[in-house]
Amino acid sequence: xxxxxxxxxxxxxxxxxxxxxxxxxxxxxxxxxxxxxxxxxxxxxxxxxxxxxxxxxxxxxxxxxxxxxxxxxxxxxxxxxxxxxxxxxxxxxxxxxxxxxxxxxxxxxxxxxxxxxxxxxxxxxxxxxxxxxxxxxxxxxxxxxxxxxxxxxxxxxxxxxxxxxxxxxxxxxxxxxxxxxxxxxxxxxxxxxxxxxxxxxxxxxxxxxxxxxxxxxxx
Amino acid sequence: xxxxxxxxxxxxxxxxxxxxxxxxxxxxxxxxxxxxxxxxxxxxxxxxxxxxxxxxxxxxxxxxxxxxxxxxxxxxxxxxxxxxxxxxxxxxxxxxxxxxxxxxxxxxxxxxxxxxxxxxxxxxxxxxxxxxxxxxxxxxxxxxxxxxxxxxxxxxxxxxxxxxxxxxxxxxxxxxxxxxxxxxxxxxxxxxxxxxxxxxxxxxxxxxxxxxxxxxxxxxxxxxxxxxxxxxxxxxxxxxxxxxxxxxxxxx
Numbered sequence: 358x359x360x361x362x363x364x365x366x367x368x369x370x371x372x373x374x375x376x377x378x379x380x381x382x383x384x385x386x387x388x389x390x391x392x393x394x395x396x397x398x399x400x401x402x403x404x405x406x407x408x409x410x411x412x413x414x415x416x417x418x419x420x421x422x423x424x425x426x427x428x429x430x431x432x433x434x435x436x437x438x439x440x441x442x443x444x445x446x447x448x449x450x451x452x453x454x455x456x457x458x459x460x461x462x463x464x465x466x467x468x469x470x471x472x473x474x475x476x477x478x479x480x481x482x483x484x485x486x487x488x489x490x491x492x493x494x495x496x497x498x499x500x501x502x503x504x505x506x507x508x509x510x511x512x513x514x515x516x517x518x519x520x521x522x523x524x525x526x527x528x529x530x531x532x533x534x535x536x537x538x539x540x541x542x543x544x545x546x547x548x549x550x551x552x553x554x555x556x557x558x559x560x561x562x563x564x565x566x567x568x569x570x571x572x573x574x575x576x
Numbered sequence: 577x578x579x580x581x582x583x584x585x586x587x588x589x590x591x592x593x594x595x596x597x598x599x600x601x602x603x604x605x606x607x608x609x610x611x612x613x614x615x616x617x618x619x620x621x622x623x624x625x626x627x628x629x630x631x632x633x634x635x636x637x638x639x640x641x642x643x644x645x646x647x648x649x650x651x652x653x654x655x656x657x658x659x660x661x662x663x664x665x666x667x668x669x670x671x672x673x674x675x676x677x678x679x680x681x682x683x684x685x686x687x688x689x690x691x692x693x694x695x696x697x698x699x700x701x702x703x704x705x706x707x708x709x710x711x712x713x714x715x716x717x718x719x720x721x722x723x724x725x726x727x728x729x730x731x732x733x734x735x736x737x738x739x740x741x742x743x744x745x746x747x748x749x750x751x752x753x754x755x756x757x758x759x760x761x762x763x764x765x766x767x768x769x770x771x772x773x774x775x776x777x778x779x780x781x782x783x784x785x786x787x788x789x790x791x792x793x794x795x796x797x798x799x800x801x802x803x804x805x806x807x808x809x810x811x812x813x814x815x816x817x818x819x820x821x822x823x824x825x826x827x828x
Binding site for chain 1: 777804813
């Protein structure tokens with residue numbers, strides 16, 4: 358069977374705005390069963406609603422979603438306009454190392470696509486959210502995160518939900534991992550969308566001072 | 577040498593809502609001259625939303641322009657100002673006749689007109705009203721004729737207007753069309769940088785690559801793919817008007 362012919366519906370061609378990609382690396386392992394996954398899903402809904410309420414974010418922010426247990430691309434990078442919050446189901450273990458490498462690869466590919474299309478971009482954000490510890494080797498992932506941060510290839514944030522192995526997260530993430538207070542996913546995602554809105558208002562290449570994570574972290 | 581071409585018109589969402597038919601019409605063909613030379617002909621018309629028989633006007637304008645082309649073809653095409661002038665005169669005469677037979681006014685058939693002809697050595701672009709012809713005749717992509725808008729954004733010029741021949745813009749080129757895209761105003765805002773009247777190159781490059789990558793026997797698949805694109809949510813989120821896109825790419 359020959360491949361279907363498709364004319365470019367990708368929106369680089371019709372939207373020349375600079376892009377701000379945000380990749381969510383979400384732990385959906387068995388331990389997220391129950392209210393954690395419910396609150397995570399509610400947080401994603403809130404994230405979608407917040408992005409949809411902002412004209413500029415709609416044009417500039419792109420969202421990608423990778424879940425792990427097992428590693429799966431739930432949403433390849435898409436414009437905030439067409440981002441629909443997924444409803445995630447818990448399953449499996451916590452292959453965090455593989456998920457990070459998979460996610461960083463997606464980010465790299467997306468940046469190449471921006472470049473090929475002549476689209477300017479902001480430094481990508483990668484948000485890892487987990488309630489456990491990696492069940493697979495993670496040292497290659499930690500190296501990739503460190504190298505990427507050093508090269509300003511992306512900004513990597515790790516958020517631990519209660520029960521997360523914060524010590525290992527600290528070895529993976531260059532930035533200090535943050536602990537989610539209770540199941541305040543909604544507040545977390547509100548902070549994330551606000552931060553993305555600030556970034557999307559800035560000039561690509563400039564540093565944007567981030568609003569302190571308030572209302573969802575426990576110190 | 578020949579061209580790979582594809583053409584499609586799709587009804588706009590505002591027309592669907594109002595149960596108004598698609599008032600765009602288009603034509604794209606590669607014919608052979610008596611000497612065996614491939615000749616590209618493209619026509620695109622956008623029937624005026626305010627005209628009662630706009631879709632008939634658009635269809636009639638196209639069929640008349642095609643008849644005119646086919647009549648000229650055996651005699652050898654003279655791709656100059658006079659070709660465009662005579663073609664538009666023929667279109668106007670046909671519309672006037674149709675209007676008279678139906679006791680209607682010429683303006684009831686109002687439509688824009690975009691024409692593009694290319695031989696292996698020369699090409700001719702001509703236009704009345706909005707929409708655009710984007711083409712590469714060897715020096716990169718250009719907009720042949722700056723978008724023709726009337727005094728107000730919702731007013732344009734029509735082939736049926738008293739001033740049509742004065743409004744008619746003609747661009748002869750002494751080289752063949754390498755790549756061309758002809759489209760109605762429904763797509764204009766998506767793919768032209770209106771502040772500078774320059775084509776948004778990534779869009780066109782992407783579409784030309786699709787056409788160039790197909791085989792001659794995939795004509796129907798290509799047509800369906802273009803229809804899907806024109807009816808896609810991505811396009812419909814940017815325009816609620818009818819939209820027509822004709823693409824031509826030079827091929828071996």
